[in-house]
Amino acid sequence: MPEFMQTRSQTSISDNGMINQVSGTDILMKIPTLFRPYVELFQAIDGHGQLWSPSGQFLGRLCSDIHKSNSIINPDGEYGSPYSLTSIHNRECEYGGETGEYSPFNPNSKNPPIVFYRCQPLFVITTHLALYTNGLKLIDPYLMLTLYEALSRIPKPAPNSSPTLIHSSASVEELQTKLRPLNGSAFYASPSLSSQLI
Template identity: 35%
Template sequence: MIQFFRFVRLTSPLLAVQSLALMSIQVLAVSFTPTVKTQNSPEILLANNLRVLQVIPQLDGNAYLMGNGGTFIGLVSSDPTADNSICNPSGPYGSEDGILSIRNRSGNLGSLYSEISAYNSYANNPPILIYKGKRIVYLTKNRELDETLDPDLLLDTLCPRNSL
């Protein structure tokens, strides 16, 4: 069953939301077209005007990353031992060679050139951070998109230094 919703702050795209069960985790597959950003600030404001650095600890274990097409690409968790954590240096979502890891600089999600990469400054379909079933921000180096979070800021703030 597919339901259509319109997110606040997105000017025109309709979202197709479909429930999927991946790795025993209930996630939402959301597809939409990014909007062009009007102003970018290193102090990105989110819901309730909280600064990103204040929000990241709240995301720990409660949010996940979603890639192109609704693919689960890791739990936003500071636990370096959790199998699905983006901070697990030997897990599929946090390793430097994982196919589904934004840390894999040779892979589609972490390269400088892939259209779906968090590290491509021109990517129009970067990973999305999902919190409580809602799209929060794009995880990207692309400063032209609206509502973005630098992947290095997320990883540096969330992941313990000894796990990298």
């Protein structure tokens, strides 16, 4: 079994009172095979990838921990809140919605956010499928957010236990090699994808 799939199990109680064992492997197995290379990529940069607008505004960290204040999936944090002026989730600001000048959801934005890792640009988050990026790959924001939501449901290791996910030890070159065969624009995901994975 690949290292990224070796996870602890978590006990949950269903609505009818039954005890269910949910493991990280179960969650990852729900993700279609087509998207597994993206899962590996997002796990490798989890907590270390940074989302930046070309305007110079920091837009948060790509982090599956919804409790981290700077995570893009923390609904109460500055970068994950639908009300924050520096969140891609705010449909009314320049960084979010389908009309925001710097929004990854604007299919006409010429300046969508870029993910940086170790101070190097890795890829562009956008729904603008024909955007010229000077060689950077395009990755759909719905796909990225859906996968981070799925990763957030994987049980985290207990303190002083072995890690369950790949932690950021990959070099920029290794990640760029992983990105080469991926074609984010071909895997455009709609918001309904999240309901299939979760």
